[in-house]
Amino acid sequence: MTIYTQWSVVSNAPYRDHDEDNLRDAFSITLGKSIILREMKAVLITKPGPPSVLKIGEVPDPQPSDGELLIQVRATSLNRADLLQRRGIYPPPAGTRADIPGLEFSGTVLESREPECRFKPGDRVMGLLPGEGYAELVVTPAVTAMPIPGNLSFEEAAAVPEVFATAYDALFRQVDLKQGERLLIHAVGSGVGTAAVQLSREAGVTMVGTAGSNEKLSRAKELGLHVGINYRTTDFVEAVLHQTDNAGVDAILDLVGAAHWKGNLKVLRSTGRMIIIGLVSGSKVEVDLSVILRKRLRLMGSVLRFRTLAEKTQLAHLMIENVLPLFEQEKLTPVIDRVYPWQDVSAAHSYMEENRNFGKIVLAGQW
Numbered sequence: 001m002t003i004y005t006q007w008s009v010v011s012n013a014p015y016r017d018h019d020e021d022n023l024r025d026a027f028s029i030t031l032g033k034s035i036i037l038r039e040m041k042a043v044l045i046t047k048p049g050p051p052s053v054l055k056i057g058e059v060p061d062p063q064p065s066d067g068e069l070l071i072q073v074r075a076t077s078l079n080r081a082d083l084l085q086r087r088g089i090y091p092p093p094a095g096t097r098a099d100i101p102g103l104e105f106s107g108t109v110l111e112s113r114e115p116e117c118r119f120k121p122g123d124r125v126m127g128l129l130p131g132e133g134y135a136e137l138v139v140t141p142a143v144t145a146m147p148i149p150g151n152l153s154f155e156e157a158a159a160v161p162e163v164f165a166t167a168y169d170a171l172f173r174q175v176d177l178k179q180g181e182r183l184l185i186h187a188v189g190s191g192v193g194t195a196a197v198q199l200s201r202e203a204g205v206t207m208v209g210t211a212g213s214n215e216k217l218s219r220a221k222e223l224g225l226h227v228g229i230n231y232r233t234t235d236f237v238e239a240v241l242h243q244t245d246n247a248g249v250d251a252i253l254d255l256v257g258a259a260h261w262k263g264n265l266k267v268l269r270s271t272g273r274m275i276i277i278g279l280v281s282g283s284k285v286e287v288d289l290s291v292i293l294r295k296r297l298r299l300m301g302s303v304l305r306f307r308t309l310a311e312k313t314q315l316a317h318l319m320i321e322n323v324l325p326l327f328e329q330e331k332l333t334p335v336i337d338r339v340y341p342w343q344d345v346s347a348a349h350s351y352m353e354e355n356r357n358f359g360k361i362v363l364a365g366q367w
């Protein structure tokens with residue numbers, strides 16, 4: 001952390017461990033006619049391109065507005081969307097920097113500007129972000145922040161918000177999955193997939209899942225998956241129909257998109273529901289609408305990032321009520337494949353791009 005004047009560096013004093021008053025003072029320092037700019041470290045997308053375009057740089061500290069928290073980020077984790085943003089094909093919502101990826105954080109409150117004082121400096125919090133999470137500091141609306149369950153480390157907490165909120169919202173608010181139903185989860189070894197398996201297990205749902213390796217499938221079985229299908233070696237349509245005595249599944253959580261589209265329509269039973277939340281294999285498909293009509297299917301799509309503040313607030317409350325207690329009771333676990341130091345962010349992106357991760361990839365440590 002550095003304080004710059006117009007002409008020169010005047011202090012390198014770190015304030016991260018200072019108390020709230022010192023911190024506030026640090027923001028309001030004036031030195032004669034000097035312009036005081038505090039700068040934080042962040043991972044910057046220096047230009048659209050491969051993982052090597054990610055570099056650690058310095059940018060002005062974010063400033064909290066009314067109703068917001070200033071957070072010292074202790075860890076974040078990668079999401080597939082970060083890779084697209086890095087390549088310049090998935091811009092964040094208006095008002096969010098496009099050159100700092102990062103959809104979630106875990107950290108400590110440095111300053112609270114929320115009137116209700118739900119959170120105070122020093123509290124451990126985690127949450128979703130529209131972007132800018134690969135940084136030393138973030139600001140977030142206090143209403144969307146969630147307390148970190150006491151038994152989770154910062155690294156573990158960083159692996160929770162995006163995938164558990166996505167899976168919980170998709171399966172239980174939109175698809176309205178019920179105990180005893182049969183669910184097909186594609187890319188079951190993905191971050192979202194590993195959250196979906198655990199939530200479905202707790203809800204008493206019977207699961208079949210696909211992945212591109214037997215190793216991912218065995219690990220998903222340890223989390224509660226009942227039947228695993230390696231889509232590279234086995235036709236998942238035949239396998240699902242065989243497993244269900246040709247009845248098909250009640251619901252599908254699809255993160256894959258185009259590649260599995262035709263097969264999905266075949267394995268959904270009459271009145272089945274499918275939610276599409278990811279398009280890793282592409283988005284263009286040919287469709288025979290008569291299948292949807294004849295089987296009376298319900299097809300849904302969902303994305304968290306572009307939801308309104310009110311929608312994100314509601315989801316955070318539902319997570320706090322229904323999902324976070326299950327971490328405290330040790331019924332749910334953040335699934336972390338690897339933790340990379342911030343300096344190795346390019347290697348972390350390559351690892352995800354090569355589809356090698358089972359669960360989440362976390363960034364943490366000293367800058």
Ligand SMILES: NC(=O)c1ccc[n+]([C@@H]2O[C@H](COP(=O)([O-])OP(=O)(O)OC[C@H]3O[C@@H](n4cnc5c(N)ncnc54)[C@H](OP(=O)(O)O)[C@@H]3O)[C@@H](O)[C@H]2O)c1
Nearest residue numbers: 080187190191192211212255277278279281302303304355
């Ligand atoms: N809608 C939302 O709000 C929301 C929120 C979070 C994530 N998502 C989406 O959900 C998906 C998963 O995200 P994540 O961060 O959990 O991803 P992830 O951990 O990177 O996992 C993605 C997995 O998809 C599989 N895959 C990749 N290309 C494939 C292809 N062509 N055909 C079939 N499978 C393929 C790979 O597993 P295999 O080895 O098994 O092939 C890969 O490891 C992404 O599309 C992401 O954008 C959506």
